[in-house]
Amino acid sequence: MxxxxxxxxxxxxxxxxxxxxxxxxxxNAFNPLCTYDFAYRETVTLEVGGRQYTSSAVNQLTRSAQWVEEVNKGGCPRLSGTMLSFRLADNRLILIEMGMCQKAFKMFETRHGSGDVNYSVAMQEHRKVDIAARCFGIHRSIPNDFDGRSVRFDAFLIDSADKPTSWRGLFFRNNVATLNLDEHIRIVSAIAEADDAVPEDQLNKVAPAILKTSFVSTISDTPILPERTESPQFVASKDPLSDTDRLRLQNEAKGEGPTRDNLR
Known part of the structure; x- marks a missing residue:
């Protein structure tokens, strides 16, 4: 007994x-349909109007498990960790998609003699990479990669964190995005740390209304938010200045050498 x-x-x-x-x-650690190769924490600090704002999130790079790749072509859902969010003093919101340029991402790779690449060593070591020092606008490996009508914005400015009605796409030049003659957004720091952690972000705390917002555009250049099941309560239209800024930078970039970062 x-x-x-x-x-x-x-x-x-x-x-x-x-x-x-x-x-x-x-x-997805025990998900038979989905798996992941890498997870990392990204922390970014911005300066706007003399004030600094910091946001952090954890992103997991998921993919279909090899044995169901043909069946699970839709991929794996991203329920969290897709966006950094910064609520400004005047209640506006800045969003920056999680990610980094290829030059920074390569710093997390471990290459074996066979040529295989993995990221487990980086996650075990909690390896850190200074994104701001290696990338332009966090996501670009070269400064003038503005080629293409639907090139991704570096950041998004939402008119209200609580009741969004419009959004504007932004680009960083020398880690500074210009809103108007008197207002700029500067990247103070951007650090990525390999971390085998649970995906998370601060959207629910900083601006929950954004998760209930439909962002409108004629092309695929809106913020990539976590997948949702409920119907949107707000509709945010695209500010025409978004495309004006893109066209201006494209014209400026024509005389500055290569404009395509194929590794992004």
Whole structure:
């Protein structure tokens, strides 16, 4: 009887430990349909109007498990960790998509003699990379990559964090985005740290209304937000200045050498 009790208690402890481990493991760690190769924490500090704002998020690079690639062509859902959010003092909101340029991303690679690349060593070491020092506008490896009508914006400015009605796409030049003659957004710092952690962001805390907003544009250049199931409550239209800025930078870039960063 005593042995039975001991084995029962041991089983309960093991089950509890397994449940806690499962609950605290990154999503898709035990998902038979989805897997991931890399997860990282990105922390960015911006300066606007003399004030500094910091946002942090964890992104997991998911993909379909190899054995169901043909079936699961839709990929794996991204429920969190897609966006950095900065709520300004005047209630406007700045969004920056998670990611980095290829020059920074390569710093997390470990290459084997076979040519295979993995990121497990970087995650074990919590390797850090200074994105601001290696990238332009966080996402570009070269400064003048503005070629193409639907080139991705570096950041997004939303008119209201609580009741959004319009949005404007922004580009950084020398880590500075110009809103008007008297207002600029400057990237103070941008650090990525390899971290096998649960995807997370601050949208629910900083600006929950954004998760209930439909961003309107005639092309695919709107913010990439976590997937949602509920219907949007707000509709935000695109500010025409977004395309004006893009066209201006494209014209400026024509005489500055290569404009395509194929590695982005």
């Amino acid at each position: 005593k042995k039975l009790l001991i084995w029962t208690l041991a089983g309960l402890v093991a089950s509890a430990a397994g449940f806690i481990f499962y609950e605290h493991s990154p999503p």
